Structures are given as C-alpha cells and as structure tokens.
Amino acid sequence: MRMPTTRATSSLQMMPRFHPPYISPSDSGTTCFQATRRRLGYLERSLGNEKMVVKVYGKAQAVCPQRVMHCLVEKGVPFELVHIDIDTMEHKRPEFLQKQVALPFPFFPLYVALAFSDPVSFLSHSGRSPTSLTETWSSSVNTFSLTSCESRAIVRYLAAKYVDRGPNLLGRTLEERAKVDQWLDVEAINYNPWAFPIVFNLFVLPIRGLPANKADAGAAVDKLNKVLEVYEKQLSKTKYLAGDEFTLADLTHIPATRYIVENCGLSHLLDDKKHVKGWWEDITGRPAWKKVMSFVETGGSNYSP
Amino acid sequence: MRMPTTRATSSLQMMPRFHPPYISPSDSGTTCFQATRRRLGYLERSLGNEKMVVKVYGKAQAVCPQRVMHCLVEKGVPFELVHIDIDTMEHKRPEFLQKQVALPFPFFPLYVALAFSDPVSFLSHSGRSPTSLTETWSSSVNTFSLTSCESRAIVRYLAAKYVDRGPNLLGRTLEERAKVDQWLDVEAINYNPWAFPIVFNLFVLPIRGLPANKADAGAAVDKLNKVLEVYEKQLSKTKYLAGDEFTLADLTHIPATRYIVENCGLSHLLDDKKHVKGWWEDITGRPAWKKVMSFVETGGSNYSP
Incomplete structure (x- = not known):
C-alpha cells in the first residue's frame, strides 16, 4: 500500500539520494504518528551517513x-x-x-x-x-x-x-561549570589581549612581509609573563586550570599559545615555569589536538573520527 | 523524649539564633533518616529566614x-x-x-x-x-x-x-543559550574594551583629581560608536540582543553604559540610534535595575527582595 502523497512526502521526494525509498511497505497499518517518526528516523540516519551536519x-x-x-x-x-x-x-x-x-x-x-x-x-x-x-x-x-x-x-x-x-569539557555540576566559565573568561579577558599582539606582531605580520610593532609585542610579552605567573600558582594546586580534568578552559588557550611557543621564539615563557610547562605538554599531547594539527597541515576539508 | 546528643546536634547547638529548638517533640518515633531530613529542612528554612547565604x-x-x-x-x-x-x-x-x-x-x-x-x-x-x-x-x-x-x-x-x-536569563534551549553566550562574549570582547577606557578617563580619574588620557578616550568613543552601529542592526531584528527576551547578554551592558550615558556626557551615542535608544530605555527601566541603583545610592549592605 502506497502512502498518499502529502506536502511532506512531496518535499522528501524532491530531495536527492534518498535510496531506498524512505517509506517501506511495512509502514502500512501503523499510525500516522509512527509512520512520521519512522520517516524522520530514516531521514536522520540518511543525513548521518550521507550529509555533513x-x-x-x-x-x-x-x-x-x-x-x-x-x-x-x-x-x-x-x-x-x-x-x-x-x-x-x-x-x-x-x-x-x-x-x-x-x-x-x-x-x-x-x-x-x-x-x-x-x-x-x-x-x-x-x-x-x-x-x-x-x-x-x-x-x-x-x-x-x-x-x-x-x-x-x-x-x-x-x-x-x-x-x-x-570527554566532559564543561564540568559536571553548576559549581564545576562556573570554574570552567571563570577560566574561559580569564583566557578571553586576561590572557588573549596579550597573546594576540604577540602572535600578530611576531608571526602574522612578518610572514606577510609587513612591518610589525615590536614595542607593542615586547610590552605584551612582559604582561603575558605576569599572567602566566598566576597560572603557575593555579596549576600548582590543580592539574588543569579549572580543576583536575581537562576542560574548555584549557582547550581555548592552545592555538594562540602554540604560535607563541613554536613561531615567536618565546617557549621560555612556559618552560621556566614548572607547572605551566607540565600542563602545556599534557594538553598539547592530547590525541585530539594532534589530529587537528594533522588536519590543518594536510589541508583537510572534511573530518571524520 | 529528648534526642540523644550527637556530633551533629552539638554542632547545631553552637549555632546562634536557632529558635524554636530545631528538634520538636513530635520527632520521637520517626526514623533516623526522617528526623535528619526534618532537622535539615528546619536548618535550611532558618538559614533562609535568619542568615544571608x-x-x-x-x-x-x-x-x-x-x-x-x-x-x-x-x-x-x-x-x-x-x-x-x-x-x-x-x-x-x-x-x-x-x-x-x-x-x-x-x-x-x-x-x-x-x-x-x-x-x-x-x-x-x-x-x-x-x-x-x-x-x-x-x-x-x-x-x-x-x-x-x-x-x-x-x-x-x-x-x-x-x-x-x-526571569529566564540564559535561554531555554541550547541554541538560545548559545546566542546568550555569544552576546556575553561580544560585550566582553567587542564592547567593554572601549567602554572601560571611556569611563576610566572621563569619569573615574576626574573625580579622583587625576589626569586623564583624553586621546585614548576619544579613540575609544569612535570605536564604541561603530560597535553600537552593529547593535543598532541587531536590535532592529530582535527586541533584545540575544533574542526577544531580556537575558544576561543585555544585563552585563548596563553598569558601564550607565556611566557613559550619565557621567561622561555621551548619551548621544545611544540617543541617535533608534533601536539602541529603545533597548536602553527598556533595560534600564526594569524594576530590578532600579532597585540596584537605590541600593547603591543608599549605601545598602543587605538586600532582601
């Protein structure tokens, strides 16, 4: 028994590459709600298989x-x-x-x-x-x-x-999440304002052949170093910034800091701080970050786990 | 029948102002768990009534x-x-x-x-x-x-x-919350870096009799005005920044902007933008904000709804 043509099925028939038909013969006899749910489930599975979401x-x-x-x-x-x-x-x-x-x-x-x-x-x-x-x-x-x-x-x-x-990246309780939010804001408000001018002046502008403001960069290095001294104290008490699990609070620091360490000749800012150094080696050693670096280096466009 | 003295009751007896006694005679005959729950409930109610948490x-x-x-x-x-x-x-x-x-x-x-x-x-x-x-x-x-x-x-x-x-201040779905988070970050990253030097140079330093950097303030005014032009576009589409409900995204803007409007002679930054002006009048007209202003002006220390 064929399902009657409705606006919904017309819409689906217009969508390419949905094989086999989204309504199977066994749909006959089910309620409208069940059939719709089944169609929706098939649509979702098809999307998962065939379409990047x-x-x-x-x-x-x-x-x-x-x-x-x-x-x-x-x-x-x-x-x-x-x-x-x-x-x-x-x-x-x-x-x-x-x-x-x-x-x-x-x-x-x-x-x-x-x-x-x-x-x-x-x-x-x-x-x-x-x-x-x-x-x-x-x-x-x-x-x-x-x-x-x-x-x-x-x-x-x-x-x-x-x-x-x-991994849980947000904390499991409201209090844990608050700590993650706190350190996410620390990164945005206390860390990035100094990390950004360092990377921009000592890496981005030079590779574009444009003049950099080295005085700005130098002042930012001094300030970032003082911020990292606060991080050193925090990381002497907890393994990661927001507690004893890796969270977004750590993750958001990685990309800019990598340029500072690898491309700006400033690895000593981290290396001369015992706990910061250990934290940095830990978070950049994560398999997921290594996959990101490989994806970027190979010019990838589609990532599949 | 009196409850036996335990470490817990000793601890509670040391706490002042718990009248009437936290264990009533009717507790006799209940299970230990029920009695403990009842004691805890009384403690919580007492805290709500007598102690600021x-x-x-x-x-x-x-x-x-x-x-x-x-x-x-x-x-x-x-x-x-x-x-x-x-x-x-x-x-x-x-x-x-x-x-x-x-x-x-x-x-x-x-x-x-x-x-x-x-x-x-x-x-x-x-x-x-x-x-x-x-x-x-x-x-x-x-x-x-x-x-x-x-x-x-x-x-x-x-x-x-x-x-x-x-009021719900965070959004009701993950997608709504994402919009709130987005505009909270806009305030922190795109708005506050210009609002802060304006308030600091045109209000805080002058009232302390300290010299202000008017050039810094002037540059910040120009930049804040451009940011507010983006806000004008957003607020022509939605009543509030993150949608059609007042959220934290709006709330976080109020304190610094009030100083800009009322104490820095810059109310025109908002007044010459139709939707921004309406939004500002709406969010500062909220009873809660008026209560905060009254609390601050009267030098309050304890707030009770």
Whole structure:
C-alpha cells in the first residue's frame, strides 16, 4: 500500500539520494504518528551517513577555527571546514554579511562561524510537528549559526550539545561549570589581549612581509609573563586550570599559545615555569589536538573520527 | 523524649539564633533518616529566614559588582554586599589573597567576588550525608567562591543556579543559550574594551583629581560608536540582543553604559540610534535595575527582595 502523497512526502521526494525509498511497505497499518517518526528516523540516519551536519567556516591556520575544530575532534563529531580567506577579507563580503554568517564587528580580523543543519535540535526548539519539520529543515541550512570572534560561545555550545560524547569539557555540576566559565573568561579577558599582539606582531605580520610593532609585542610579552605567573600558582594546586580534568578552559588557550611557543621564539615563557610547562605538554599531547594539527597541515576539508 | 546528643546536634547547638529548638517533640518515633531530613529542612528554612547565604565582595559603585547584584535582584535572591575598597587596593592585601577570594591578576583594577554558604547546593555535589553536611557546612563559608574580573562567570552561574526563580536569563534551549553566550562574549570582547577606557578617563580619574588620557578616550568613543552601529542592526531584528527576551547578554551592558550615558556626557551615542535608544530605555527601566541603583545610592549592605 502506497502512502498518499502529502506536502511532506512531496518535499522528501524532491530531495536527492534518498535510496531506498524512505517509506517501506511495512509502514502500512501503523499510525500516522509512527509512520512520521519512522520517516524522520530514516531521514536522520540518511543525513548521518550521507550529509555533513556541522560546517565550520574559517581559515584552518587561524586561532578561532582551531579552537572549534579541537572541540569537535575531542567529541568525535565529523565536520566540514569551509575555507574562508580572512587575509582577503572574504568574510566581510556582502554575500557573507547578507547570510548573517558573520557579525560585522570592526577591529577584529579573526573569524570563525558554525552552521548546523540538524533536524533533531531544530525540532527540539521549533515546536513544529515532524511533518512540517522536514519541509522547514530542507531550507534551514544556516538557520542556526554562531559567528565571528565568539569561538568560546561556539565551544561552550558544542560541549553542551555533545555532553554524552567524548570527554566532559564543561564540568559536571553548576559549581564545576562556573570554574570552567571563570577560566574561559580569564583566557578571553586576561590572557588573549596579550597573546594576540604577540602572535600578530611576531608571526602574522612578518610572514606577510609587513612591518610589525615590536614595542607593542615586547610590552605584551612582559604582561603575558605576569599572567602566566598566576597560572603557575593555579596549576600548582590543580592539574588543569579549572580543576583536575581537562576542560574548555584549557582547550581555548592552545592555538594562540602554540604560535607563541613554536613561531615567536618565546617557549621560555612556559618552560621556566614548572607547572605551566607540565600542563602545556599534557594538553598539547592530547590525541585530539594532534589530529587537528594533522588536519590543518594536510589541508583537510572534511573530518571524520 | 529528648534526642540523644550527637556530633551533629552539638554542632547545631553552637549555632546562634536557632529558635524554636530545631528538634520538636513530635520527632520521637520517626526514623533516623526522617528526623535528619526534618532537622535539615528546619536548618535550611532558618538559614533562609535568619542568615544571608550569598555574599558579594566588591565596591557598590563598581561595574562588576553591579552586574552581579542586578542578577541577584532579578532572581529575588537576598545577598550581603561586603564592601571592598578597591581604591586603596584592599583586595590585594594578603588576607584576601590568602583566602583566595581574589585571583591576583595584574592590570585589572575592577573586582568582584562571590561566596556561598549554601547547604543545599553543597549537599548536591558533595555526596555527604546530611548529618555530616551540617558540620561541614558550618565551616564551609567561602568553600565556593568565584573571583576577580569574572563577573560574567558569576552571573552565568547565578542564572543557572536560580533558573526557576524570576526571569529566564540564559535561554531555554541550547541554541538560545548559545546566542546568550555569544552576546556575553561580544560585550566582553567587542564592547567593554572601549567602554572601560571611556569611563576610566572621563569619569573615574576626574573625580579622583587625576589626569586623564583624553586621546585614548576619544579613540575609544569612535570605536564604541561603530560597535553600537552593529547593535543598532541587531536590535532592529530582535527586541533584545540575544533574542526577544531580556537575558544576561543585555544585563552585563548596563553598569558601564550607565556611566557613559550619565557621567561622561555621551548619551548621544545611544540617543541617535533608534533601536539602541529603545533597548536602553527598556533595560534600564526594569524594576530590578532600579532597585540596584537605590541600593547603591543608599549605601545598602543587605538586600532582601
């Protein structure tokens, strides 16, 4: 018995590459709700097999996309990296701004965005019926996107969304999460304002052949060193910044610090602090981070665990 | 029938102002567990009535404590403000650093800390039995504290802890929360770096009779204006920054922006932008914010809803 043609099935028939047919003969006799659930389940499985549901927009070498990719790899979530050439300000072009993939904040050249086409989460907060969901979903790519300079908001979201996969990166209680949030803000407010001008002046501008402000870089090195002295005290008490487990608070530090250590000739800032040095070797030795580095170095576009 | 004296009751007897006696005659004949639960319930009620369980350390006029106090008032949570004189660097003294009430980050003079002595949340994550809890609790003031410059981590924690009280400030789904987190980071990373030097140079230094850097302030005004142009676009689409409900993303902007509007002669930055102006009037018209202003102006130390 064939199911009657409805708006929903018409919509699905228009979608390519759904073989075998999404409605099997055994659907006859089930309730409409059960059949719809089954169709939705098949759609989800098909998506999982055939379609990438997470897209990261950014430049592979940039700090913010690396944070997001590291979080996805820790969680074992496949993703597609959509390369954006931030050097040519591609992310400021009208087609990106119109799509609202980017928030057009001035002064901050770093860029990362994330787009989901995920029917499950869309269902959970749209309140629509599954039937209308499939139609809505088919045009919902980019419906949910997080953008521009808020890589920390993106990794917070990913760690919560995939809380049952991979390591816990957010803390298990409100109090643990508060400590993670605290050190995420420490990174954003107390660490990155000095790390950024160091990397920009001692690595990014030189490789572009542009003049750097070495005085700015020198002042930032002194300030970052004082911040790292606070880290040394913290890491003498806890194995990681927010406690005794690796969390987002550690993860967000890695990409910029790697450039400082490997490309700015400043590895001594970490090496002369016993606990910071041990922490750094630990967090950069994680298999997930090594996979990110391999992915970046080989120019990868699609990551599968 | 009197209950036998135990370590727990000894501990409770030492605590002042618990009238009537925490064990009533009707406790006779109940199981040990029921009696302990009843004693704990009475202790919690007594705490709610007679003892302040949330302490905010900071200066009432400072931006960070005002964020935290506003969140507590929105949630209807009583608190004690422990005045810290940041002008004399009281928070950098050894007795504070030893208590780890402050993380000693350099370069950031603003300060807020939060201490809980809350038997309920302590129970929920300590895994201890209620009997030992009461003993542990009695020495657990400052066991959980969030400190120094991370007012955004504190309000995130409070909004999650008191999610069932007052307005929802964090979003109801992961996607809504991600938007709130995104705009919290926008405030911290794109807005505050310009708002801070404006308030510092045009208000804080002048009232202390110290020379201000007007060039720095002028450059910051230009940059903040460009950021506010982005806000104008966002607020033409949604009533509040992260959507159509007031959230922490709006709340965190208020204290510094109030100084810019009321004390730096820069109200035109908001007034000449239709949607920003409407948003500003809306969020500063909230009863909770008005209560915070009244509390600050009257030099309050204890807030009760």
